[in-house]
Structure formats: structure tokens, C-alpha cells
Amino acid sequence: MTRESGTIDGTQAAPAALPTTRALGLLVICAAQFLVALDLSIVNVAVPAMTRELGFDPGSAGWVLSAYALAFAAMLLLGGRIADLYGRKRVFVTSLLVLGAASLLAGAAWSPTVLIAGRVLQGLAAGFIAPSALGLLTASIPEGPQRERALGISGAVLSTGFVSGMIGGGLLTEFLTWRWTIFINVPVVIVAAALAVRWLPESRVRERSKLDVRGGLLSAGAMMLIVYALEEAGPGTSWVSTTLLLAVGVGLVLLFVLCERRSSSPLLPLSLFRIGAVGRANLVGMAMGAAHGGMLIILTLYLQQVLGYGALATGLAFALSGTVAILTGTFTGRFMQRWPLDRVMLFGIAVTALGYAGLIALPEHGGLWLVLVATSIDSFGHIIVVVASSVAANNGVPADHKAVAGAVLNTSQQLGIALGVAVLTSVAFAVTAAQGGAAAPGAMVDGWRWALALGTLVILSAAPLAIAMRKKLRTS
Structure with a gap:
């Protein structure tokens, strides 16, 4: 060295x-x-x-x-x-x-x-x-x-x-x-x-290679279009324009992949996804981001529009889960020293799903305690999964691609959040509108329950990915 x-x-x-x-x-x-x-x-x-x-x-x-x-x-x-x-x-x-x-x-x-x-x-x-x-x-x-x-x-x-x-x-x-x-x-x-x-x-990196400017422009354009389309999707937005933006964004992604395959100095070496469990770890991060991002928006609306809390009180309602996140992050590393990474991740997914599923029972009145308890359980499991997937997403990555690996992980999480907010809020609005009570608290709560049920399934979808990592992680 x-x-x-x-x-x-x-x-x-x-x-x-x-x-x-x-x-x-x-x-x-x-x-x-x-x-x-x-x-x-x-x-x-x-x-x-x-x-x-x-x-x-x-x-x-x-x-x-x-x-x-x-x-x-x-x-x-x-x-x-x-x-x-x-x-x-x-x-x-x-x-x-x-x-x-x-x-x-x-x-x-x-x-x-x-x-x-x-x-x-x-x-x-x-x-x-x-x-x-x-x-x-x-x-x-x-x-x-x-x-x-x-x-x-x-x-x-x-x-x-x-x-x-x-x-x-x-x-x-x-x-x-x-x-x-x-x-x-x-x-x-x-x-x-x-x-x-x-x-x-x-x-x-020791040997500086040429910067892939073309790949950078394609990736930036693709991300902007996809994230914009997902963030703007929802009630009152034309699905035609959203679909068109997504299609163009996905087209740029495909063009980006084609260019990276042919580039001698790619911005994102596609071989990165064949290292250990990098690809699966990023999919787990995307799934967790989707569920968590959608949940925060729904609960913010619930606390303000149904329970009648102001902006400051709504923010304070998330203080308990934030404290749990801090404490959990400080000792998650010790979990991974005592047990295999895939088991730690599966445990975190199960706990996250448990807390998240509890929110499906959101009541029309007096649901503050349920929010406090459920988000704290969810936060405990969520941080465990986030940390475990971060370790898996960097496991075995060469030193000259450390920052790119971090960028890929951040990108997958941001895409997950945008996707979760768009899909879960759209599901909630559709259920509420189908009941003909767009402004009625009962109809809104019912829509959020269905959206949170979908979010629970998204979390559980990460379990097979964690199981599939087992051999990759232990042999990397």
C-alpha cells in the first residue's frame, strides 16, 4: 500500500x-x-x-x-x-x-x-x-x-x-x-x-480515467424525468403526461445502459451489479424507501387533516421514531457482528412490516398513540434494514468505485421514495374517490388504510431478496 x-x-x-x-x-x-x-x-x-x-x-x-x-x-x-x-x-x-x-x-x-x-x-x-x-x-x-x-x-x-x-x-x-x-x-x-x-x-483511484460526460448527461436526464414524473403523479395530474415522461425517462435509462456497455471508461460500470449482493441490496433499499416515503406523507396528512394537529405538533409526533432511529443505528453494527447479514436483514424486514402493518388499523378518531407506537416499531426495523443493505451494497466493491457504489445506493433509495409517494397516495385517492367522499375524514382514512396495506406488501417483497443474498454475502 x-x-x-x-x-x-x-x-x-x-x-x-x-x-x-x-x-x-x-x-x-x-x-x-x-x-x-x-x-x-x-x-x-x-x-x-x-x-x-x-x-x-x-x-x-x-x-x-x-x-x-x-x-x-x-x-x-x-x-x-x-x-x-x-x-x-x-x-x-x-x-x-x-x-x-x-x-x-x-x-x-x-x-x-x-x-x-x-x-x-x-x-x-x-x-x-x-x-x-x-x-x-x-x-x-x-x-x-x-x-x-x-x-x-x-x-x-x-x-x-x-x-x-x-x-x-x-x-x-x-x-x-x-x-x-x-x-x-x-x-x-x-x-x-x-x-x-x-x-x-x-x-x-490511482489511475485516473476519462470522465464519461455522455453517460453523465444521460443519467442526469433520466433521473430528472423519472423523479419529476413520479413526484407529480397523483390526484389532478394527467396520467398521459406522467406516462409519457416516464417512457422518455426509461428510454434514456436504456440508452445510458447501452452507452455504458460500449464505453471504455463508463460512468457506472455494469459489472458493479455482479459483485456480491450489490444489485439485490439496492432493490431492498428501493423497496424500503418506497414504503417509508409513502408512509410519512400519509401520516402527515392524517395527523393534520383528520386529527387536526398543526405543523409543529405534526413534526413533534415523529420525534419518538427519530429517537428510536438514532439508538438503533448505534448498535446495528453489533447485530451484524454476531449474526449473518442476511438474517439481520430478514429480522429488520419482519419488524418493519410488523410496525407498518399496525398502521392499517388507523382510526378516524384518537389515533395518535397508534402512530407513535407503530412508527417507533417501524423505525427500529427500518434502520436495521437500511444499514444492512448499505453494508451489502458495498460488500466487495473495489476501492476505485466506492463513491459510485454510494451514488447507486442513494439513487435507488431516492427512486424508491418518489415511487412510493406517487403510488401510495394515488391508491389512497382512488379508494377515497370511489366512496364519493373526497373530503370526508372516514373516506380519507379508508383510502390511507388501503395504501398502507400495499406498503406492507412492498416491505415483505424485500424478504426474498434478502434470502437470495445469503450465498453471495457469505462467499464475497
Whole structure:
């Protein structure tokens, strides 16, 4: 193993770092991942205040949310490969600074156009931060118990960031102003970037190959079209336009695959999916993302529209499950040290399905306790599966594709969330509309029950994939 210009040789395992250095590096990575997840949810509660102050057209307010998600999804693969080729630490720090600048722009927005432009820049930066962060983690910590423990902490941080966004968005909007839901990024970015420069080792591939720009453009276009179509699908949306967008997006995916097969330096080496259980692990991540994303939207609507809670109280209702996620992530690595990974994953799937299935009994009145208990059980199992699938998705991946592997995992999860939100909310609306009571609480609850039943089946569909990993994981 060699050191060149202060960087870790990307084709071999990273040298063992001192415990303190490694812990501080993990802290920096987790802080950045926390911001990425936070920005996906923190402005949700603030959207009404934003649109009132800046004078949004009623039909364009949703772009405050969609702009970030679309840009984030579009840049993941390209961001991961650029990080592998040009230095994961360099890309990580640069992207953090871009995120900080974009947050200043969006927080100080004086018009809808400026706010949406800032959100797009935030999403683009996040699309580089997420894969480079996971690439740094897996490159600096060798496979085994330490990496599993680190991935457990990372998974807990991601879930905590998303839930914290829902809570923090309400607090900041109510007691300060909606602008602080965006400005809050800036001090964290400054501290994280400074610590990253000091404590994170650089890592990249040894022999830099040509960047596949054509593949990057095709993957970005495909992701933008697919995620946009899925996010816009639902009540009041023409299924003709949705289907057309999806068809074009899938066509770009097929063209992307064809180009990657012929490229001498592919953006996404298709051989990656033949390593160990990488392909199956990403499918598990997609299934869990679909169920979880749909559930959060449904429960948010249930708490506000049926139980009558405000935005802040709704966010606080998810605090218990967020706490469970933090605690679970910290010891999931120990689970995987004592039992085979496939058994840990199956256990997590079973627990997740149990908690999720409990929500099928949502009552029309007084369902808060059911939500608190069921989401806590679901969160316990969900984090176990997320961490286990993250380990499986990186198991045996060569060092020169660590960030790309992270990008693929993030992409599958984002696609799952978009798909779950679109399908589950559409099912709920269809059931409610069939009863002729689109605004009646009983009809809405009935629609959500059917959607949650479908979500339970989606979770259970991951079980055969986990079973099929058994031989792959034990022999990788």
C-alpha cells in the first residue's frame, strides 16, 4: 500500500487511521449527511410562509420541494464518479461550500425565481456530497465490524436528519422566520468544511480515467424525468403526461445502459451489479424507501387533516421514531457482528412490516398513540434494514468505485421514495374517490388504510431478496 501526495491509494484498502482521527472524520461525514437529509424535509412546513411572502403562483409552490429533490437525484451518479476520479475529499469539501453559498442565496431570496434557483443549487451540491461522503467512509474504514458500526451510525444520522427537518422546520418557522430553515445550513457547513480539511484523508483511484460526460448527461436526464414524473403523479395530474415522461425517462435509462456497455471508461460500470449482493441490496433499499416515503406523507396528512394537529405538533409526533432511529443505528453494527447479514436483514424486514402493518388499523378518531407506537416499531426495523443493505451494497466493491457504489445506493433509495409517494397516495385517492367522499375524514382514512396495506406488501417483497443474498454475502 502506498501514499502519494497525501492521498490514499484508491485501489487498495485505506491504512488504519488513529481512533481519534477516524472518529472525527466520521463525525464530519455524518454532519454532511445530516444536512443532505435535513434539506429534503426542513422546508416542508415553511412552504406556506415562503409562498405568501414571495408571491408564488398557487401551482408553482411545489417547486420549492421538487427543485431540490430533482437536482439531487440527477447529480448522484455523476457526482460519485467525479469524486472517485478527482478526489473524494476535494469534491466533498467543495460541495459543502457550494451548499453553504446556495443556502445563503435561497435564504435571502427576494423572488420565487431566486428561491427555486437556490434550491436547485442546494440539490446539485447534495448530489456530490452524498456519494463522496459514503465513498470517504468506505475507503477510510476497512470492511468488517468497524465499517458496519460506522454505516450503522451513518444510517441513523440520515433518518435523524429527515425527522429533525420536519420538527426543526416547524420550530424555526414559528419562532423565527422561514428563512432560517435554509440559513441553518451555513454554520454547519463552515464547521464541517473546516474539520474535513483537517481530519479527512484524501482518496481517489490511482489511475485516473476519462470522465464519461455522455453517460453523465444521460443519467442526469433520466433521473430528472423519472423523479419529476413520479413526484407529480397523483390526484389532478394527467396520467398521459406522467406516462409519457416516464417512457422518455426509461428510454434514456436504456440508452445510458447501452452507452455504458460500449464505453471504455463508463460512468457506472455494469459489472458493479455482479459483485456480491450489490444489485439485490439496492432493490431492498428501493423497496424500503418506497414504503417509508409513502408512509410519512400519509401520516402527515392524517395527523393534520383528520386529527387536526398543526405543523409543529405534526413534526413533534415523529420525534419518538427519530429517537428510536438514532439508538438503533448505534448498535446495528453489533447485530451484524454476531449474526449473518442476511438474517439481520430478514429480522429488520419482519419488524418493519410488523410496525407498518399496525398502521392499517388507523382510526378516524384518537389515533395518535397508534402512530407513535407503530412508527417507533417501524423505525427500529427500518434502520436495521437500511444499514444492512448499505453494508451489502458495498460488500466487495473495489476501492476505485466506492463513491459510485454510494451514488447507486442513494439513487435507488431516492427512486424508491418518489415511487412510493406517487403510488401510495394515488391508491389512497382512488379508494377515497370511489366512496364519493373526497373530503370526508372516514373516506380519507379508508383510502390511507388501503395504501398502507400495499406498503406492507412492498416491505415483505424485500424478504426474498434478502434470502437470495445469503450465498453471495457469505462467499464475497
